Amino acid sequence: MMTRRNFTLTACAFGLSGTGTLCADSAAPDERPVVRFGVMTDSHFGDLDSTRPPHEVRAFRESARKLREFVDTMNSSKVDFIVELGDFVEHHPSKEKSLASLERIEREFSRFNGPRYHVLGNHDLSAIPREEFVRHTANAGEAKGRAHYSFEKNTVTFIVLDHGYFADGVPMGPGRTDWTKGHLSVEQWRWLDGVLAAAKGKVIVFSHWRLDPMGHGGLTALDADRMREVFKKSGKVVASFAGHHHYGDYMNIDGIGYYCLKAMCTGSGTENNSYAEVSVYPSGKVQVTGFRRAESKIWTP
């Protein structure tokens, strides 16, 4: 028999939510989320003409309007924070125009009434040096001015990774980026081990490159195999959220959900927006409520 609770879970699992209100009811009455956040990725914002079929349509200019909808929705939902998973801007041949794009899209992002966080993507680094990107964006609290960092909300530790390095440790930047070669710096690897060891509760990881093994052709970070082993060994990681692969994907490995969110820039028109609200429960259960084209998912460690 299809009860209301079963129906809402089924609707979420098959991405039928649309507005998010349907899935908001699906928490068991005795289990409230310990943290809720909004997530979007790959806005590629820029004053540039859209790319056309047969390739992916990237509606660069429309991302400002799409991002406004995301922020309005998250303000109404009163989530604890919002995060963007990289490729915030599309690189423009003129650095000044790239910076103007970043300032414009950051203005939209900063309309959120709460903490905001950024992840660096390869297109961000093609457009703007790392130091200037972090100076023109405002991460909350101690994450301000940093490209990789961690923060804690209600017992959950969030780790933000910067895969904008080559395997030999050389940092990516304008004139030297490669979307197929994302890797952490040596210093970040040491730092990551320390953060995982110190985390007292569940851990959620944000990165631009995918960390599951299915992002062929460089859509997965080069050091992702090692990373998944570390995640598994920690026994604390419950989710990895990534962008980079514009068509999105999901897989569960060892009870950890690897969720790749569809790009905001793909396709023209409001209906082609993509973003999600995520609820994390005390048990480590994660519920993703997808909006517009984004998929909804629920998993339990």
Ligand SMILES: [Fe+2]
């Ligand atoms: Fe992208």
